Amino acid sequence: IIEIGSNFIGKHIYHFDSVDSTNTIAKKMAAEGAFDGTVIIAEEQIGGRGRLGRSWISPKGTGIWMSIVLRPNIEPTEAAKITQITAAAVANAIRKATGCEVGIKWPNDIIIHNKKVCGILTEMGAELNSVNYIIVGIGINVNVDIKEFPEEVKKIATSIRACVGKEISRKDIVKEILLEFQKLYLDFIENKNIKKSIDICKKYSVTLGKQVKIKNRDKEIIAEAIDLTEDGQLLIKNESGEMQTVISGEVSVRGI
Ligand code: BT5
Structure with a gap:
């Protein structure tokens, strides 16, 4: 347990050397009653996961591979909001x-x-219409050597070290994330909206105003990304000029 947490998010931090996936550990701990705000961090993941069964490369000692256990009183349909809060906090x-x-x-x-440089994986444990727990997984290439990645991932990945030009303390970043996340998450819990997070997501968005290709299961559409809704959905204008919202899915931004 490392002392970098705040009074809520990260009050309890479990630090592992090597795990399958911090999200899997977090789920298990949540099912066994872990406190709201518990954080699991690992030096290495052997079976790090992305969305839709994809894998997340998580080499030893150079990245932030962590999961947060949350117990919000929300409906399952609201889980995607947690991803937007997290993206805003991490950015x-x-x-x-x-x-x-x-x-x-x-x-x-x-x-x-x-x-x-970072991917977020939000998973949920729910019964009927109530959320039992939400696990938000955050993977960040801090000092990771991207040259060691397989060819197809090397092309699309980068690290914070590559941006700054030197090694950066993972602990400082974790600390900042937990503080930012707590601020934005409490705002959501207390005020029942995610306005602050959405404003940050809009400010730093590389998606809005661009042509996007949206893949959802078998369907694929080309559209223009117009805005984010107050719930964090993507508002798009499709090829026939109609506006529609997208809850989640694979979005590729043209040119990115
Ligand atoms: C994500 O999925 O971006 C979610 C990644 C979440 C990882 C964290 S680490 C802590 C916690 N425990 C876990 O097991 N997972 C979470 P997705 O959008 O599906 O993107 C996955 C794709 O990103 C892969 O198919 C690769 O192309 C690429 N990728 C894999 N590892 C990467 C890395 N280290 N850096 C950048 N891109 C990577």
């Missing part, structure tokens, strides 16, 4: 701690110079 935190000008690619990527 703000990396900017503050490193000075790197990160952008947010809706819905779950933090990017630097058009390359992915």
Whole structure:
């Protein structure tokens, strides 16, 4: 347990050497009654996960691989809001701690110079219409050596070290993320909206105003990304000029 947490998010921090996936550990701990705000951090993940069964490369000692256990009193349909809160918190935190000008690619990527430096994986445990727990997983390439990545990931990934030009303390970044996340998350819990987070997501968005390709299951559409709704959904204008909202899915921004 490392002493970097605040009075709520990160009050209890569990630090592991090597795990399968911090999200899997967090789920298990949540099911066994872990406190709201518990944080799990690992030096290395052997089975780090992305969305839709994809894998997340998590080499030893150089990245931030962590998960936060949350127990909000919300409906399952609201879980996607947590991803937006997290993206806003991580973007703000990396900017503050490193000075790197990160952008947010809706819905779950933090990017630097058009390359992915962080991914977010939100998972949920729910019964009927109530959320039992939400796990938000955050993976950040801090001092990771991207040259060691497989060819297809190397092309799309970057690290904070590559941006700053030197090694950066992972602890400083974790600390900043937990503080930022707590601020934005409490605002959501107390005021029942995510306005502050959405404003940050809009400010740093690399998606808005661009042509995007949206893949959802078998369907694929080309559209223009117009705005984020107050719930954090993407508002798009499709090829026939109609506006519609997208809850989640694969979004590729043309040119990125
Ligand atoms: C994500 O999925 O971006 C969510 C990643 C969440 C990782 C964290 S680490 C702590 C916690 N525990 C876990 O097991 N997971 C969470 P997605 O949007 O599906 O993107 C996955 C894709 O990103 C892969 O298919 C690769 O192309 C690429 N990728 C894999 N590892 C990467 C890395 N380290 N840096 C940048 N891109 C990577």
